[in-house]
Amino acid sequence: MVTxxxxxxxxxxxxxxxxxxxxxxxxxxxxxxxxxxxxxxGSVGLSLSRKAQERFGFYDAVYSNHDVERLVQPTRLPELKILTSGQNLSFFEGSGSPEQEAGKVADVFGNLERRGFDLIVADTPAGMAGFTGHILKCSDFVVVPQQAEPLGARSIPYVLTALRHLRDSGHQVKLAGILLTMMQQGSEACEAVVSELRDLLPAEFxxxxxxxxxxxxxxxxARGVPLGLLRDIAPSGALIFDKLAAELETRVKLRTEDHGYDRKTHTPLMD
Ligand SMILES: Nc1ncnc2c1ncn2[C@@H]1O[C@H](COP(=O)(O)OP(=O)(O)OP(=O)(O)O)[C@@H](O)[C@H]1O
Ligand SMILES: [Mg+2]
Structure with a gap:
């Protein structure tokens, strides 16, 4: 399993x-x-289900020892399940030391690991500290979305330093990749950010x-669906996520290059 x-x-x-x-x-x-x-x-829950706020979820497992197994919700796609953020207000009341919280988060992830998922995708609050830090400590990989805008790229060195600190302190989380978002084709400012980042960072980042x-x-x-479900024929943005998913499989080692579809290894239609 990959987190x-x-x-x-x-x-x-x-x-x-x-x-x-x-x-x-x-x-x-x-x-x-x-x-x-x-x-x-509760952004994920809110964007997918109007009832999400009524449900117990992740923070209820962290703070109130709710059985996480019973909080995982099915979706109409059998392979996709959801754990919403939940109702527990302890998050805002700050009811534990950072060490206690980190320990409880680790327990929740330990329980989830035994549920037989191939992959956990964890959306986090902005910033690398607090609960995001606790979750990074339990993760194998991190994807860093990065808005393609001139000042946005300034936070990248900070993120890379935070990851190095986590690894230096014995955690295994690795960068799966930086993913440029909200890219405006034809915008000179966006294109400049992309080429600056390509010059600055190792290509594989x-x-x-x-x-x-x-x-x-x-x-x-607004409609509470992934882009792929927005219309009968999926909009082109959804196809980008299919390509990103294929790339992610290799990056997080769910699929090795040897079994991928790159040109060296693809199966020819005829000999
Ligand atoms: N590629 C995109 N094109 C247009 N709008 C987008 C795109 N990606 C996200 N948005 C919109 O931008 C806003 C912020 O996106 P989102 O909520 O995914 O960011 P976030 O990083 O999760 O924010 P937060 O830090 O508040 O959790 C939302 O209104 C979302 O619908
Ligand atoms: Mg968000």
Whole structure:
């Protein structure tokens, strides 16, 4: 099983959008996936279900010892399950020391590990500290969504330093990749950010594909669906998530390059 956190220092960069659409794309590709919402605002739940706020979820398991097994909810896609952030207000009241909270989060992830998922995709609150930090400590990989805008890229060194600190202190979390989001084709400012990042970072740090800026994403979250379910024929943004999911499989080692579909290994139609 692979635990993947979706995290960034900055807010509003597309973490929740990426979490929902990537988890859906991975489930569509056959992986038994749990989409876990650890944002106390409950963004994942709210974007997918109007009843989410009434349900117990992640923070109820963390603070009130609710049995996490019973909090995981099915969706209409059998391979995709959801753990909403829940009702527990202890998050806002700050009812534990950071060490206690980290221990409880580790217990919840330990329980989830025994449920036979192939993949947990955890949406996190903005920032690398607090609960995001606790979740990163339990994660194998992290995807860092990064808005393709001039000042946005400044937080990348901070994120990379935070990951190095976690690894230096014995945690295994690795960068699965930085994913550029809200990319506006034809915008010189966006293109400049992309080429600056390509110059600055090792090539493997960046996902090959980027998430375009598209009003369909706003409409999809307003309607409570992943983009792939917005219309009878999926909008093009959803196809990008299929490609990102395929790339993610290799990056997080769910599928090795040898079994992938790259040109060296694909099966020819005829000999
Ligand atoms: N590619 C996109 N194109 C257009 N709008 C987008 C795109 N991605 C996200 N949005 C919109 O931008 C807003 C912020 O996105 P989202 O909630 O996914 O960010 P976030 O990083 O989870 O924010 P927060 O830090 O508050 O949790 C939302 O209204 C969302 O619908
Ligand atoms: Mg969010």
């Amino acid at each position: 993947l956190a979706i995290a960034s220092q900055k807010g509003g960069v597309g973490k929740t959008t990426v979490s929902v659409n990537l988890a859906y794309a991975m489930a569509r590709r056959g992986w038994h996936t749990l989409l876990l919402d650890s944002d106390p605002q 960046l996902f090959r594909d980027m998430v375009p800026r598209d009003v369909d994403f706003l409409e999809a979250s």
